[in-house]
Amino acid sequence: MTENKQPILVFGATGQQGGSVAVALLRAGRPVRALVRDPAADKASALRAAGAEIVLGDFADTASLRAAMTGAYGVFSVQPSSGMGPLLGISDEEEERYGCAIADLALEAGVQHLVYSSTDAVGDTPTGMGHFDSKARIEAHIRTLPITATIVRPAAFMEMLVMPGFGLDQGQFNFFVQPDQAMQLLAVADIGKYVTAIFADRGRWAGQTLEIASDMLTGRDLEAAFTAAAGHPIRYARFSEEVLAGNAFLAKLTALVDNGRLVGRADLAALRALNPQQQSFATWLAGDGKAAFHAALGQAGRWGYGHG
Numbered sequence: 001m002t003e004n005k006q007p008i009l010v011f012g013a014t015g016q017q018g019g020s021v022a023v024a025l026l027r028a029g030r031p032v033r034a035l036v037r038d039p040a041a042d043k044a045s046a047l048r049a050a051g052a053e054i055v056l057g058d059f060a061d062t063a064s065l066r067a068a069m070t071g072a073y074g075v076f077s078v079q080p081s082s083g084m085g086p087l088l089g090i091s092d093e094e095e096e097r098y099g100c101a102i103a104d105l106a107l108e109a110g111v112q113h114l115v116y117s118s119t120d121a122v123g124d125t126p127t128g129m130g131h132f133d134s135k136a137r138i139e140a141h142i143r144t145l146p147i148t149a150t151i152v153r154p155a156a157f158m159e160m161l162v163m164p165g166f167g168l169d170q171g172q173f174n175f176f177v178q179p180d181q182a183m184q185l186l187a188v189a190d191i192g193k194y195v196t197a198i199f200a201d202r203g204r205w206a207g208q209t210l211e212i213a214s215d216m217l218t219g220r221d222l223e224a225a226f227t228a229a230a231g232h233p234i235r236y237a238r239f240s241e242e243v244l245a246g247n248a249f250l251a252k253l254t255a256l257v258d259n260g261r262l263v264g265r266a267d268l269a270a271l272r273a274l275n276p277q278q279q280s281f282a283t284w285l286a287g288d289g290k291a292a293f294h295a296a297l298g299q300a301g302r303w304g305y306g307h308g
């Protein structure tokens with residue numbers, strides 16, 4: 001079948017989401033073309049060694065995007081956001097412009113299946129947070145285009161929980177949820193497996209919007225999982241009022257968790273049928289997340305995201 005010979009163009013392939021998608025597609029035997037800013041970087045070299053075609057480009061260079069789309073069967077589109085903080089992030093306007101331009105160029109190039117990665121915070125009304133509402137506008141733009149597209153809405157990444165700054169080094173874990181409130185989490189490795197299944201069945205996923213997650217846990221569940229993995233007690237507490245008062249970004253996110261907007265509504269059982277290797281948080285902590293978790297146990301730090 002020609003669709004299995006034409007490459008899928010993956011954006012952000014040196015990052016978390018695009019990297020997961022590129023690896024999973026390659027493992028499934030799909031040809032991958034990765035657009036990278038630095039072909040000599042270690043992650044680009046690793047992608048090349050794994051079998052990906054590497055092309056040079058940048059979201060800000062429309063000609064490079066157009067060239068990269070030539071002959072592509074599919075496109076996986078993801079952009080950085082302002083939520084990633086001043087070092088790695090981009091403005092909400094840039095995110096929207098890049099996300100919309102990629103969809104427009106995919107249509108122009110005759111791409112057969114566009115998969116856009118948004119966030120599970122997107123819903124019927126704006127959230128009031130720039131890096132969520134930018135994605136809502138990209139989703140809306142894609143829906144106006146005569147292109148076969150699937151939108152995935154990822155839950156919060158498990159990887160985020162073991163970043164320094166959540167208190168693990170002090171035998172505690174402070175996060176958004178109340179102790180008895182459940183929130184969905186997504187193992188980054190599962191993103192690629194879900195997206196690979198979506199690319200494998202264009203007819204089923206054309207025009208669909210799908211929340212993706214791997215597990216659902218309360219604060220107490222997180223306490224139990226961290227305690228078991230650490231071998232010593234890790235006490236769970238929701239962010240203190242003092243912390244929230246000093247960090248407007250965190251306070252807005254916490255309010256969205258409080259009102260249920262940011263806790264996830266993915267159908268985990270249906271997703272498991274799509275990806276039988278779907279990871280529980282405990283499995284992730286013992287595997288993909290183990291090194292970062294143990295590093296966080298011994299590392300004080302500050303949050304590296306948001307605007308503070």
Ligand SMILES: NC(=O)c1ccc[n+]([C@@H]2O[C@H](COP(=O)([O-])OP(=O)(O)OC[C@H]3O[C@@H](n4cnc5c(N)ncnc54)[C@H](OP(=O)(O)O)[C@@H]3O)[C@@H](O)[C@H]2O)c1
Nearest residue numbers: 012013014015016017037058059079080081154155156157
């Ligand atoms: N963290 C969460 O829990 C969560 C949940 C849902 C959604 N999200 C969303 O996920 C997105 C970030 O995805 P991620 O975690 O995969 O990001 P990431 O790991 O930081 O990767 C970003 C990728 O984008 C590439 N890139 C950056 N600027 C570029 C440019 N100008 N031109 C071309 N490529 C560029 C980077 O390439 P280089 O290697 O060259 O830097 C890298 O490959 C954000 O929009 C965020 O809001 C996050």
